[in-house]
Amino acid sequence: MKYTLVISFLLWLLALPTGAQKLVVQKPTVNVGLTGYQQPITATFELQNKSRHKLRIEAVKPDCHCTTVEYPKQEISADEKFQIRMTYDARQLGHFDKQAAVISNGSSKPVYLCMRGVVLTEVQDFSKTYPIDMGDLLLDKNELEFDDINKGDIQVQEIHLYNNGTQAYYPNLMHLPSYLTATMTPKRLSPRQAGTMKVMLNSAQLHSYGLTQSSIYLAGNPGDKVSPENEINISAILLPSFTGITEAQKQYAPKIRLSKEQVDIVFGNKKKKSDVIEISNVGHTDLNISSLQLFTAGLKISLSKSKLRPQEKTKLKITAIKEDLEKVRTRPRVLMITNDPSRPKVTITINAK
DSSP, X not given: OHHHHHHHHHHHHHTSOGGGSOEEESOSEEEEEXXXXXXXXXXXXXXXXXXXXXXXXXXXXXXXXXXXXXXXXXXXXXXXXXXXXXXXXXXXXXXXXXXXXXXXXXXXXXXXXXXXXXXXXXXXXXXXXXXXXXXXXXXXXXXXXEEEEOTTOEEEXXXXXXXXXXXXXXXXXXXXXXXXXXXXXXXXXXXXXXXXXXXXXXXXXXXXXXXXXXXXXXXXXXXXXXXXXXXXXXXXXXXXXXXXXXXXHHHTSOOEEESOSEEEEOOTTOXXXXXXXXXXXXXSSOEEEEEEEESSSSEEEEESOSEEOTTOEEEEEEEEEHHHHTTOOSOOEXXXXXXXXXXXXXXXXXXXX
């Protein structure tokens, strides 16, 4: 009798529906903004299998023949992320609201996706002017580099935005570090309106020579959430000042020389590759390399010596890691800060294929 009860309990567990599996949609409704008549437009939905079991999408059924869908046909592993794409043919003018039902073995009920937007008689192509897509807001850049800053400098850079959506936004920047401030003009960005975000750097708030990096985030409205999709990378390079140095002093100053300032790496079948740069002090006093930094992940560096007497040499080894470099958005570079008044900043560019 005891064994019969155990077997019955196990059979009952096996018979339970797979409701423990969860199909999670990051953003069930995507506003794709404006498109032109008969110019198909696509919404991309980010999903994830949040269960501990494999999941299969059995079908994705749009609500009309004007919409096509693309979805993974293979099994989706536990915790795996994937995408579903909906494309509307844009053959009717005006606002549209298209839905699709996602049927899977991870839920007893369909999961619904919705794409919204507006079809106009004609719409301007902003892909070159505003190549960065952050939802309804299009940007001309998502990286700001403040180069060659000295203490006391104030630098301003601009990000140009365009509202490609159907509602007004109040763009602002979140998680600004103490050395940055930002202003938006105009504050309210209506549909099909452009604006400018001015970002000002106050060098007095930078405390270390060399490279300072941070991430800020664009919000369409106050209170929006931070995510990698709306990230803007910031880099600032603070240089030591040689104001007041005389020509005579320059003649007896240290002087850096590199065997090359660009490293070309072809991985081929290798996961990592290294190259070596020879660094020389061809000046008359000691050369100090006070800072050695990387702009991105995917690189490893080692310097034999950071202080060189006149006519002394050292070697800088740079190792590039293929898998990590494939994930970076900015150009891989190495930065050196020196006491050479003619070259306080030396940048080495890495070209990896």
